[in-house]
Amino acid sequence: MYSVIIVDDHxxxxESLKKMLHMEGLVKVIAEASNGKEFLNLLSSHQPDVVLMDISMPEMDxxxxxxMGIELIPDLKVLTLSSFGDERYxxxxxxxxxxxxxxxxxGIHELLQAIEEVSAGGSWFSNELLRKVISSIGKTPGESKRETLSEREVEILKLVCExxxxxQIARDLSLxxxxxxxxxxxxxxxxxxxNTAALVMYAIRNSLIEI
Known part of the structure; x- marks a missing residue:
């Protein structure tokens, strides 16, 4: 069973999310916070597998x-709960x-998949939302560095994104x-x-992988 903290100002x-997660029997909500400050205070006494984090909140977003949470706990795993209109963040x-x-x-089943994947050290992007992320990042300044990667590095990058x-990479590539x-x-x-999430964005932005 995965332990999570829900951080959302609503x-x-x-309460609705907590009820749905508990009904599935795979996730236990160990704490809740209505803003970032409350969340940081919880970290001294709670160690979640995954944090479900809202973006726009009062006092601390x-x-x-x-x-700040990752500064306190470097291996903290945070999964963003996003609404339409959050693209700028x-x-x-x-x-x-x-x-x-x-x-x-x-749907709840996608959220459960995301929690499982992130808890295991991976990353997760809803397909519809991923397109918005790519669009948003594509508008940010930054010079492509694709040409600095060797063929082997590109191969490894693709496997990491998958x-x-x-x-597994060492085994598959005999390294x-x-x-x-x-x-x-x-x-x-x-x-x-x-991190891996940023690497996925880089790979898509530079046409190294496809959705």
């Missing part, structure tokens, strides 16, 4: 709460360290684990990607 939404959320995005209008672990780890770090550095 009490009715939190999801961008700042995610950034997507890039900031990715830079803050979120592992993915799920539309609030998505959710392959370092161990040493440490060599793959070093190349993954090199890809993140060359693409200026803070």
């Amino acid at each position: 009490k009715m939404f939190r 999801g961008v700042e709460a995610t950034r 997507y890039y900031s959320m990715i830079e803050s360290g979120v592992k993915g995005f799920v539309l609030k209008s998505s 959710g392959y672990s370092t161990e 040493e684990f440490d060599d793959v780890l070093m190349m993954k770090e090199g890809v993140l550095h060359k693409t200026s990607s803070a």
Whole structure:
């Protein structure tokens, strides 16, 4: 069973989501917060597998709460709960360290899949929302660095975007684990990607993978 914290300023939404998650029997909501400050206070006494984070909230929004939460707990896994109209915040959320995005209008089964994937160290993007993320990021300034990646690095980047672990990549490409780890770090550095979610955005923006 996965443990989660729900961070959203709408009490009715939190209560409805909590009820749906508990009905499925796969997720336990261990705490709730109505803004980023409340969430940060919870981290001293709660250790969730995944945080379900709203973006726009009073006192402290999801961008700042995610950034500060990851500073406190570097391996904290945050999944953004997004509404239409939040597109302007997507890039900031990715830079803050979120592992993915799920539309609030998505079905409960997609949310459960996202929680499972993010808890395991992967990333998740609702298809409809992903197109909005790509569109939003495509409008941000930044020079493409695709030409700096070697063929092997591009190959590894594609596998990372498909959710392959370092161990799986090493096995599939007949490489040493440490060599793959070093190349993954090199890809993140060359693409200026803070995490896998940002790397997915880079790969799509540079036509290295398709939706």
